[in-house]
Amino acid sequence: MGRAGCTGLAVPGSAAAAVPAPVPAPARLAVPTAPLEPRGSSSMTPRKKLKGLVAATITPMTPDGKINLPVIGQYVDYLVNEQNVKNVFVNGTTGEGLSLSIQERKQLAEEWMYQGKDKLDHVIIHVGALNLPECQELARHAAAIGAGGIAVIAPFFFKPTNKDELVAFLQKVASEAPEVPFYYYHIPPLTGVKIRVEELLDGIKAQIPTFQGVKFSDTDLLDLAQCINKNKTGEFEFLYGVDEQLLGALAVGANGAVGSTYNYLGRQTNLMLQAFAKPDFALAQQYQFLTGEFLNFVIKLGFGVAQTKAVMTFVSGIPMGPPRLPLVDASRQK
Numbered sequence: 001m002g003r004a005g006c007t008g009l010a011v012p013g014s015a016a017a018a019v020p021a022p023v024p025a026p027a028r029l030a031v032p033t034a035p036l037e038p039r040g041s042s043s044m045t046p047r048k049k050l051k052g053l054v055a056a057t058i059t060p061m062t063p064d065g066k067i068n069l070p071v072i073g074q075y076v077d078y079l080v081n082e083q084n085v086k087n088v089f090v091n092g093t094t095g096e097g098l099s100l101s102i103q104e105r106k107q108l109a110e111e112w113m114y115q116g117k118d119k120l121d122h123v124i125i126h127v128g129a130l131n132l133p134e135c136q137e138l139a140r141h142a143a144a145i146g147a148g149g150i151a152v153i154a155p156f157f158f159k160p161t162n163k164d165e166l167v168a169f170l171q172k173v174a175s176e177a178p179e180v181p182f183y184y185y186h187i188p189p190l191t192g193v194k195i196r197v198e199e200l201l202d203g204i205k206a207q208i209p210t211f212q213g214v215k216f217s218d219t220d221l222l223d224l225a226q227c228i229n230k231n232k233t234g235e236f237e238f239l240y241g242v243d244e245q246l247l248g249a250l251a252v253g254a255n256g257a258v259g260s261t262y263n264y265l266g267r268q269t270n271l272m273l274q275a276f277a278k279p280d281f282a283l284a285q286q287y288q289f290l291t292g293e294f295l296n297f298v299i300k301l302g303f304g305v306a307q308t309k310a311v312m313t314f315v316s317g318i319p320m321g322p323p324r325l326p327l328v329d330a331s332r333q334k
């Protein structure tokens, strides 16, 4: 699939009240004549193992609530150059993936792939939805544009009640993208699906040959530790998703992390990863405490995706715009 599927959307207007004036969107880059290379093409370099930080990307929106594709090039450069973060997780929680239309999700996926080409190491596209056909359509699309991985959340209206039901659902999605590494996106605080991941791992490769790992957004470090203990050969990746306690997850063996704060605290969190690897645990703790102090402060004020958009606009100068209802613009809250 080429870039032809993307429509050029409006250049952003003014950012919301309490944030600085937006940086103008860069001039639209030329549409390439050749399509993006599909996975498995002969010129592909071998997959680098995914480790370190992954930014859970924000979906930039215009003041009138449309997705704002023209700022994504600038966003990629900001992550790479200012935050030293070269992996992204697109259309997840922070990206309001479940609040976007299928068409918007495809446009965003295409734009991240296009702008990230030769700059980002891994682009993982979240393709989860409440119904199987939409997940499958998004999985096929992600495969066609050459995504480095796909991830799927558990459906959370009609929920799987046990491991077999969950794996059956995931398998039907993964099989639509048979060459793309597959991640289960475990986020029980939002889905209410609390099936333990260590249980899910049993026999998973037989059912999902592309199974690559888990984006683990839960505070249950016992479950995470048991997963890692089971993963003796190191074939799977465990990416932790509760930024304020990443150090605990590293201690039990997490390979890396996916989170919202790596958009603007990536550089600092990378220093924590370096201190941990050295190892200088006292220094690593100091970095974790700093993130904790910040998050503890903002969580008390009510922290979520809307606030992440406002903070990122403020820190990066890139206009992230308002969130989509039912979330409300944090920069306008009294």
Ligand SMILES: CC(=O)N[C@@H]([C@@H](O)[C@H](O)[C@H](O)CO)[C@@H](O)CC(=O)C(=O)O
Pocket: 056, 057, 089, 091, 092, 093, 094, 095, 190, 217, 241, 242, 243, 244, 258, 259, 260, 261, 295
């Ligand atoms: C519930 C939630 O939004 N969790 C965030 C965290 O990064 C979270 O913002 C951070 O730990 C602050 O609490 C991520 O796990 C979400 C994420 O990675 C995503 O956007 O897909």
